[in-house]
Amino acid sequence: MTTPLQSRCEFPSCDKFENLQACEYCQYVFYCSREHRRSHLSQHKETCTELATACSRYRAEYRKLKRFSGNRKCPSQPFKNAIGRFTEFHETQDYRNAKRTVVEVLLKAGTKEALEACVEHGLEMHRLCWNGASVWLRNQTPLYMIMLGRDQDAYDFSKWLFMDDEDRDIYSKDAIHYSRRDLEDLVPFNLVNGTLDSEIWESVQDPFEPLDFIRKKIPNEYYCLSMILIKIMLLQDMKDLENMRVLEKLPVLQKNQEIFDLIQDQIPSTEVFRRDTALRTLDKEDFDDLRDLLDQHINRLFVIIGGDRFHFWTAMLKRGGPEYRPSDEAWYKMFEKLPGASQVIQSRLEMARQGDQRLLKFCDCSYQKYQRGEISKGFVSCNAQRCFFGRKMESYWIG
Template sequence: MPPAADITLYKGPVGGLRHRCPLCPSRSADSSHLLRCTGCRAFRYCGREHQVAHRPQHKSACTKIKNARAKVDREEHKVRNATEDFMTPANAFETHTGLFWGLLGTRDYMRARFGLARKLFLLGTLDGVGEGLEHLRDMLRLCRSDNMGVRDIIPAIMLRLDLDQECYDFIKWWATCDPDGTYDWGDMTLPYLDVHGADVLEDPEFLVDKYSSLNSVVALLILKLKLLVDIRNLKIARKIFAQRHLPLELQDQIERNVIRSPLSVKLQKVPHASLLKTERELLNHASEIGETLAAMSPNFVDNLFEPDKALCGTSASYSRGSWEEMMLAMQNSYATWWETEGVLDLLYDARACASRDLQCDIEDLMMKEKMIGNEPTQCELLADLSVTRMWTYLNYAVENASYLGPWHERPSERYTMENMEALKDY
């Protein structure tokens, strides 16, 4: 993984990936008018001048991508032209599709392709992320049992590309494909990745248990929050429409432009009461998934707020619930968190709401800590407990997000005042 100096590779432009020049990223342009780097084939430029100007920054990454592609080509040639013996087929691509990892001669090829995909993801471009996902998907086609853990990376990558339905279907298949441990990964006639169009609004009970994949839980949480942000944007747009008379076709166009997920398009058509009902369902799901995440990886959210150490870490292996597992899940998903506008804001506000309410009880909480032999400062205790309890305050953050009035009258401020008054009366 990248050294500390490369943390910014996880923090590109906020919003959906699109073709853009790295020297003028805010400018929209028709991709057909952009020059594509012939070396890495992952960067595009608005003109020759900017391509030349960006070359000193781009040269190292471009060379790494070219070298990684060359390595994949060399390893692929070896597999396709292998000398046949009792352990090695002459061309595993034709004879052992789905069973690659069982052949020792294919493993260097699979590792090389995985390495290329990783480098492409770190470029943070639409071309790079899209091609990287194609590599991982094809690796699953070649090796169904996924001995390299490709399935841990794919869901968050799909969300970066707004393949939200595909992401949910992928997560659900892996979570439900082998309930009794009898699925035969060597039987190519069995259904494989055949979940399509699953209901994203269904209860996430199939995933919220201690044996779930941490990467899948993280991706599903991002997806639920992403939909909540889209609903927030639709609610704000409709509040504005209620104050200003706009033609219906213009309202429809505005609503299309304030949502990001393709799954949210159908929400444009539902009545306001149904939209609020969907918001409540998503909020309950997100809170449940968040609590599952906290139980599975207690340090994940802490590191999500301060990710630099986790993004710089390296590990060849991990155990369930370990710091190393959290670190790898952070590296797999942080770019998705960063690029999905609004989701981190919801979590920051939920934590702040929890912290404000906890301040009312801080003296009692400090006393309890001392009684069990702990001596944290008030700031340390508030920081720890606000992360632990933030999922019960996510509803505050969601209500705050669509509130357009004065700051001191936000829903969370009113609720905190009401709680304080109730404590006084008690």
């Protein structure tokens, strides 16, 4: 069960959430009193110094770029006149580097306010440009939303990113420069509150809908990672809700309503189930169908990620080796922290080793398509580099 982050005193043995004061230097870590701040200074000092330095540099680069008068290549006031082309200009590089450094240090702080700032930085950079140096922040933004307990926003944003990638392909075929498209069509996210605010999205999206919007053969793996995290969270909520139905029948809890209410307040944990009360009252048959649907979605996303970056899952579980990437550490930690996530991945790895058809049916290699009857003639092979299942078959021609 995941719990959305709350502002709290950073002193280890303190659990106060009210009347907090921000650290006067970094402004992203909070304490209930000066005594607790002084006591925690030795632990917080390194991160505090990094945060203060990074934020100071970022503000200086922002002011410098805002006053930029323009030259033969880069227009003046890039924040207004270079939207969509921001990363094309060398003059914006120092600002972009400063922003990335701030986000990396904010992640170390890990507080609610720090993560909210990460989301704002990600959305702002995405507003300014949709490719190049902004890609890292764009890919990470759904993860920051999930860490904040904003799973519905993370789903909406991830789905839109999938569809936006498809639009990019369509526009590139028509020889229209992607980064010069209309801003409102490209960025339906409201930068003030981080929610979708556009005619493109008339309402919140359904996390249980078919994954038909994933049309690319090899989509962006980070969008898939955010999707699979959300699906695992929903699956965990369904298990917790089923357990609650059993618990509410126990005579002990019926007599101790206060204890039962305390347990019930924590379930469900996702924004999706908390918002939609109808989901919580489904009968057992519909509940089982919904759970099977989530399992299928997880299987497909698992194979997509495995096919594109087959090393990701093993690197995540081992937290080391030649395939380990420090830039993915936040993703590794989220899978580790999320209840049941590691077990879900381990079970899928075992299914892959056994050649389970529930996974194989999502494999796009030509040999699996032949096995499924989707290819009746032509060139058939199993590419061990791209196929997650790594079956080294002889290539041959079917007449």
